[in-house]
Amino acid sequence: MKKNNLLWNSFYRVCTRCLILFSVFFAQFIFASFNTDKDVAAVNSSVILTWSSSSTCTAYDDWSGSKGGSGSEAIVVGKTGWNIYSLNCSGTLEHVYVWGTQFATGFQTSTTSKEMPENILDVLTLRGASTGVSFSITDSGGTKDDALFNIVASSGKITFKTLPDFENPTDTNKDNTYTFDTVANLGGTEQSKTITVKILDSNERPTDIALSSYSFNESNTVSIIGRISVTDPDAGDADGGVTNITISGEDAELFTIEGPLLKTTYWQADYETKSSYSITLTATDDGDSAYTDKLTPLGYSETFTISVNNVDEPITDITIDPYITIGTFNHTYINENVAAGSVVGTLDTTGGEDTTTYTLAAKYDAANFVIDGDKLKLASTFSPNFEAQNYYRVEITASNSIHTLTKIIDIEIKDVNEYPSFSSDSVKTIDENATAVVTLSASDPDDLTLVFSIGTGYDADKFNVTSGGGVVTFLRAPDYESPGDTNADNIYDVPIVVSNGKTTTTFILNVTVSNVEEVGGIELPAKVSAVDTIEE
Structure with missing residues (x-):
């Protein structure tokens, strides 16, 4: 016989694939089966209910009591219309329906109307008064709903061709009431009956x-x-x-x-x-x-x-590395005399974690600087000099797609101890027999006191220089005819050193000794004075 289940069977028929998934994901779910030998019976007649469950069940609706894990029981149909027999097997709800009828002529114990939940194909089964009855559905030519149903001639089982849907009725009047005519034929004798099926709304799972x-x-x-x-x-x-x-x-x-x-x-x-x-x-x-x-x-x-x-976030600060924060300004530094185009520092932001663009405002000392990506650099034509200017200021704006922040950055020029330099001519020509050579001039960028001295090598041992004045002299007057320089060519190379106390610069002075026409007589050695005598 057909199995009728109000909740479980409805779910089974509506979502067979869901049931397969349930068996996979809920392998321990209690399963119970429940059926009746008749779905239409005369009032006060009996039907046999049969069930099988993995747990003890409780009966309710039109029967009651505790039921074992499996069994069968004869139940008297007590009323006309739907008799509902329900089981609760550890939370699994099973239902069967038997229609109670008062007549049994022509179509034996068969109803003329039925209310049933949506999403179920099985409608009812017609029963003849004797064996050999053949059943059919009458073609109404579209005036009724017969085209929506199938019938098995030998058994009288009627089913919907497609699952009825309460929310989308397909009956002629679109009111979820389906009407069609059936015929029972026994040896050429026919009897007809009109069947009305009312579809009720059932609870369906959200999709x-x-x-x-x-x-x-x-x-x-x-x-x-x-x-x-x-x-x-x-x-x-x-x-x-x-x-x-x-x-x-x-x-x-x-x-x-x-x-x-x-x-x-x-x-x-x-x-x-x-x-x-x-x-x-x-x-x-x-x-x-x-x-x-x-x-x-x-x-x-x-x-x-x-x-x-990802949203561009507010920029709360602009920093430069290296930097020192002084008040509301950022302070960085760079040595004087570094090459033009050198990097002053790397810019960064606080707060803004996204792509940032930096721009340099055309104010303060902007002409001496450029921005390349996130680098602040010296301009290509600018090398700082501490003695000329030791502080510069620029204004930089950092921007992302939403936010901007402008900040002033001060650049300190660090003083670097510089080398003193000579301003004298490096070539000097003097006449032989004289000791005076030249007085040298030198300067220091840092205005430090300069001290002169004779270096080493070359012809250094032939000369002297005053430490404070830079006066260079031969230790012994040179003699053109007897050159004393290293190369014996009368060109003396003199290493002169000037120091500011921190750095030194060496200057090579080239002294050329010229020949002088001399008066005949005795040529005296150096450091020997010639004394004129007067004969009396």
Whole structure:
């Protein structure tokens, strides 16, 4: 006989594939089977109920009592219309229906009308008064709903061709009341009966959950993610609509639902720390159905990835490396005399973690500097000199796609001890027989006191220089005819050193000795004085 189940059978027929999944994911779920030998019977006649379950069951509706794990029982049909026999087997609800009738002529104990839940193919089975009866459905030519049904001639079993859907009725009047005529034929003798089937709304599982948006901007204390929408076959019905949406999953505590809106709780997302979150939304209906007082809430769940949008954040400071913060200004430094185009420092921002562009305002000392990416550099024609100017100022603006910040940066020029320099001619020609050579001139960029001395090598041992005045002299007057220089060519190379106490500069003085026409007589050695004598 046909198995009738109010809740389990409805689910089985509506979602066979879902049932397969249930067997996979809920292998320990209690299963019970329940059927009757008749679905139409005369009032006060008996039907046999048979059940099989992995647990003890409790009977309710039109029978009662505790039932063992499996068994059968004869039950008297006590009323006209639907007699409902239900079992609760450890939470699994099973139902069968028997239509009680008062007549038994022509079509034996067969109803002329039936109310049944949607999404079930089986309607009823016609029974003849004797064996050998053949059953058929009369073609109405489109005036009734016969085209929507099948009948088995030998058994009288009537089924819908497609699952009836309360929300989308296909009967002629679109009112969920289906009418058609049946004929019972026994040896050429026919009897007809009009059957009316009323489809009742049953609770159906929600089928989808969607969000109008799946992302939100970082840095907001509370953000609206999007509007939640649920696809539910019972939407708009009096029964079975979605009444509750819940959040679960690894990041559920960070989100909340207000009305139809999914929102964050009170926290600020940071894209750079975590850019996506996972939650599961579950929509559950009220479990109500028109054909039973038992509530059987059904739910649908879907997991969503909620993304954080990277947003350019406010810039709170501009820094330069190397730098020292002095008051509200940033202070950096560079040595004097470095090459033009050298890097002064690397710019950076605080707060803004995104792409930043730096620009140099055309004010203060901007003409001496340029910005190359995140580098502040000396201009290609500028090398700083501490003695000329030891402080420079620029104004720099940092910008991202939304925010800007302007800051003044001071650049200190560090003094570097510089070498003294000679300003005298490096070549000198003198006549032989004289000791005076030249008085040298030298200067120091840092205005330090200069001290002169004779260096080493070359012809250094032939000369002397005064430490404070730079007066260079031969230690012994040179003799052109007897050159004393290293190369014996009368060109003396003299290393002169000038020092500012920190750095020294060596200067090579080239002294050429010229030949002088001399008066005949005795040529005296150096350091021997010739004394004129007067003879008396």
